Amino acid sequence: MKYLELVNVYEALAGTAKRLEKTKHLSEFLKRTDKGEIQQVMLLLQGLVYPPWDERKLGVADRLVIKAINIASGIDSDKIEHEWKKTGDLGLVAENLMGKKKQVTLFSRELSVKDVFLNLRKLSEAEGQGSVDTKTKLIAELLSSSSPLEARYIIRTVLNDLRIGLGDGTIRDAIVWAFFGLEIGFELDKKGNLVTENRELYNQCVELVQSAYDMTNDFSKIAANGKEGLENIGIEIFEPIKVMLFPKAKGIQDAFETVGRPAAFEYKYDGFRMQIHKQEDKIIIFTRNLENVTAQFPEVVQFVRRNVAGHNFIIDGEAVGFDPKTGKYLPFQSISQRIKRKYDIDRMSKEFPVELNIFDVIMHDGKNLIKTPFQQRRWVLEKIVNPIEKKIILSKQIITDKDEEADKFYQEALKQGFEGIMGKSLDGIYKPGKRVGYGIKIKPTMESLDLVIVQAEWGEGKRSNWLTSYTVACQDDEGELIEIGKVGSGLKELDEEGLSFGQVTEMLKPLKTKEEGKTIFVRPKIIIEVVYEEIQKSTTYTSGFALRFPRILRLRDDKGLDEISTISQVQELYDMQKGKGNA
Ligand code: AMP
Numbered sequence: 001m002k003y004l005e006l007v008n009v010y011e012a013l014a015g016t017a018k019r020l021e022k023t024k025h026l027s028e029f030l031k032r033t034d035k036g037e038i039q040q041v042m043l044l045l046q047g048l049v050y051p052p053w054d055e056r057k058l059g060v061a062d063r064l065v066i067k068a069i070n071i072a073s074g075i076d077s078d079k080i081e082h083e084w085k086k087t088g089d090l091g092l093v094a095e096n097l098m099g100k101k102k103q104v105t106l107f108s109r110e111l112s113v114k115d116v117f118l119n120l121r122k123l124s125e126a127e128g129q130g131s132v133d134t135k136t137k138l139i140a141e142l143l144s145s146s147s148p149l150e151a152r153y154i155i156r157t158v159l160n161d162l163r164i165g166l167g168d169g170t171i172r173d174a175i176v177w178a179f180f181g182l183e184i185g186f187e188l189d190k191k192g193n194l195v196t197e198n199r200e201l202y203n204q205c206v207e208l209v210q211s212a213y214d215m216t217n218d219f220s221k222i223a224a225n226g227k228e229g230l231e232n233i234g235i236e237i238f239e240p241i242k243v244m245l246f247p248k249a250k251g252i253q254d255a256f257e258t259v260g261r262p263a264a265f266e267y268k269y270d271g272f273r274m275q276i277h278k279q280e281d282k283i284i285i286f287t288r289n290l291e292n293v294t295a296q297f298p299e300v301v302q303f304v305r306r307n308v309a310g311h312n313f314i315i316d317g318e319a320v321g322f323d324p325k326t327g328k329y330l331p332f333q334s335i336s337q338r339i340k341r342k343y344d345i346d347r348m349s350k351e352f353p354v355e356l357n358i359f360d361v362i363m364h365d366g367k368n369l370i371k372t373p374f375q376q377r378r379w380v381l382e383k384i385v386n387p388i389e390k391k392i393i394l395s396k397q398i399i400t401d402k403d404e405e406a407d408k409f410y411q412e413a414l415k416q417g418f419e420g421i422m423g424k425s426l427d428g429i430y431k432p433g434k435r436v437g438y439g440i441k442i443k444p445t446m447e448s449l450d451l452v453i454v455q456a457e458w459g460e461g462k463r464s465n466w467l468t469s470y471t472v473a474c475q476d477d478e479g480e481l482i483e484i485g486k487v488g489s490g491l492k493e494l495d496e497e498g499l500s501f502g503q504v505t506e507m508l509k510p511l512k513t514k515e516e517g518k519t520i521f522v523r524p525k526i527i528i529e530v531v532y533e534e535i536q537k538s539t540t541y542t543s544g545f546a547l548r549f550p551r552i553l554r555l556r557d558d559k560g561l562d563e564i565s566t567i568s569q570v571q572e573l574y575d576m577q578k579g580k581g582n583a
Contacts, residue, residue, distance in 0.1 A: 001037050003111040003146070006044060007153050013164040017494055020194055022170050027177035030223065040117040042220035046171070047162040049120045051218040053240050053290035056124045060135060060158045065090050068136045069155075072143035073097045088464045090159060095152035098143060111145055116154065123158065163462045165493070171219050172209050179227040180205045214242040214432035217290055235363055235370065237279045237312050240286040242433035244316070244360070246422060249440040252406045255423035258437045262401035264374065264424040267413045268441055269357045269395065270332050271320035272339070276304055279312045287339065296338055299349045300356055303392040308358075309384040316360035316430075317395075324353050327390060329417060331534070332548075358385055359395040359422075362430055373427040374438070375399075399426070410442060419443050447573055448531045449474065449547075449565040450556050452524040454481060456508050459501070463493075466501035467508055467520065472530065472550075474543060474565045482543040482567060487530055490552030499555055527564055529553040535574040545570055 012025040026045070033041050043049055050056050066084070070077045075097050083093045119138050126134040142154050156162050177186075184205065186196030196202045212222045212233040217240060225233055235241055249255035256263060273288040274297075283301045285294045294301060300319060308315065321335035322328060335352045361369055361377050364384065369377050378397070387393040398409050410421050420443025428438030451472035459468035469488040473481040492500045504526070511522040530550050538546035545567075 001033065001041070001113045003113050003116050003150055006041060006113055007150050009045070010153050010162065010164050011149070013166055017165065017496075019167075019170055020188055022166065023173045023177060024188060026166070026170065026174035027181065030174060030178040031181075035224070035226065037113060039220045039224040040113055042171075042223045044113065044117060044157065045166065046219065047157050047160060049117060049124060051216075051220065051239070053217055053286065053292065055292045058120060058124050058158050058160060060123065060139070062090060062159070064132060064136055065094075065139065065155055065159060068139035068143060069094050069097060071136065071140040089156075089161075089163075091152040091156035091161075091163075094143060094155040095148045098146065098151040099148040111142070111150060115145075116142060116157075120157065159461075161461045168213070168219075172213060173206065175209050175219065175222060176202075176205045179209070179230070211432075217242060235314065235368055237277050237314060237363065238282075238284055240275055240277070240290045241314070241362065243273055243275055243288055244431055244439065245433065246439045246441045249423065249442045252403050252410065252423075252442065255406070255440045255442050256401075256403070258440045259423045259425035259428070262399050262426065263406075264378070264397050264399050264426060265406050265409050266359060266395040266397045266422045266424065267357075267416075268419040268422050268443060269318040269320045270329070270419045271318045271335065271354065271357070272332060274300065274317055274319050274356065275362075276300075276315050276317070277313075278304065278308070278310070291339075293339055296341055296345060297349070297354070298345060299391075300354065303356055303388070307386040307388060307392050309386075310365050312366060313364045313384070314362040315358050315381070316362060317356050317358035319354040319356050321352055321354050322390065324350065329355075331536075353390070355390050356392045357395045358392065360430060370430045370432075373429070374424050375426040377430070414444070444576065447569075448529050448553055449484075449570070449573075450527055450559055450563065451484065451487075451530050452481065452561060452564050453504075453508065453522060453526045453528065454483065454524050455519055455521050456505075457520075458518045463501065465505075467505045468501050470504075470528075470552075472528065473524065474567055474570055475562075476543075476567045479562060481524055483541040484543040484545050484570065485532075485541060485547040485550055487528075487547070487550040487552055489550070490530075499552070524561060527556040527559050527561070529556050534577060535570060537574075543567055543570065545574065 009025060009029045013022050016022060030038070046052070049058065066077055066080050069075070069080050080093060080097065083096065084090055087093060119142050123135050123138045139158060143151050146154055153162070184196055184198055184202050186194060186202060189195050208230055209222065212230055213219065215233060215235050216222065222230070222233060249258060275286045277284045277286070283294065283304055284292060285297055285300060287293055297319070319335070321330040321332070323330055335354055338348050338352055341348055358381060361380050363369055364380055369380065381394055385392065385394055398405065400406055406423070413421050420441060422439055422441050424439040425437065431438050451474055453470045454473045455471035456467035457469040458464060459466050469486050471483055471486050473483045476482050491504060492498045494500060495502060507526050508520070508522050511525055512520045513523060514521045529552070530547065531553050532547040532551065533549040536546050536548055537544065540546055
């Protein structure tokens, strides 16, 4: 396939904000793509050359791209930078400048998808000395044989910024349409709405593709397997599956209603999720977001190697930090720095040690345990794990059908500083990704805060036209505004989906009082409701507090500035956390 054909699809996808239209373009394209090429095409559509969880990344810096454009076009780097400042998009710069190419290159042939794909793979494989030169040459080579429009997308791909607005949900639906469209017989009506005679069947097909995606996190594999291969897609060691997630219960009684009686209850450890894969001697640790963090946690690799029996397995657990002197568990933030750390790893593991709490097993010695009831999976864990305190343990668990017993366990957990407890259905399967009735978390409810935006920062890349990060403030007892954190998540990219960055940006722009670099200061007018995981003490903000994982819930344009949350409320909520007030 010519690369230009793929580029035309990028253009079509970028040309509409409507999800169903995108799905239609994509499904039609998938239908006409040869089986032999579909895997490469599917990855490139996502701006990838390996599945998203693969360690090998394109990872090319802006500077390197500027150099490559310079080599391919003969145009000065200064001029390239100047153009870049104007648009903020090196893809567009490459497109414009390659059109005015000074050097005459001889097109030996048109670029194919395969050419681009293989060159990009070489790019991600270049390492060590001389790799910058190699990478620059590879990109320049591609640019030299590309048309201006192709150049735009090549550059955007290497910079990991395709700007075609293609989410996982759309890709999944496009695969459903491509695989099952004829059987289900659905179409778009004149208004662009989806019409299907058999909604139930349609939903089943969506579920089938979603479940294959939950197991593989790789659309290219699903597309390559084709419709017939869909049912056979299963778990493979070293390919992370989506972890099982849990909704929140209102309380013990509500938890029993969801997971049934009797149920298992476990401490809810405040660390970070690790999905650990082992095959013979090799062990890989994936985070909840499918990042490979094996190198950062050599001690966890050791604990697992020595204390979990089996030739191959996938286990699920939570790594929790503790104070090496007192042995006391520490909140997640105390070890969060280890996740990205690339040097001094051994020192870090001594200063910020973790204990691995294992709570599930997904596969063991070739046996897929996804459909095995939870209680039996726990028995497998009890057999294969040799627990050692402060290294590797099984999550503390009780099984009960009594509210009082579960509640006692809950209070005990809070008193010891845990986040709460998890309730798990004894016969529940391991359901990747879904927040449905197989398990539930119980933790103290956090009240939301109403805060006012006082500063905002312009975003980067495809978000550069929006203000995407907002500094928010509460009020002190005199009504003075004091900052309590920065929040950006919770807003949508598309207006149709809810309160969006675009809308908030438009509200903030007229309120600007001053500008400093990427930050604008605004008059305190826009009040938002913010939820969060935890309130922490902090010296970063004038209130002396900060919010962990804050998320914007909605606009509170019904509230005045004097009604925003007060520092006393914040202090009260802080005291209530983690068993201080309500244990
Ligand atoms: P949350 O992050 O508040 O949605 O809570 C769910 C998370 O709690 C899971 O993703 C795990 O990382 C973590 N967790 C801690 N202890 C357990 C446990 N015993 N069972 C399952 N998940 C746990």
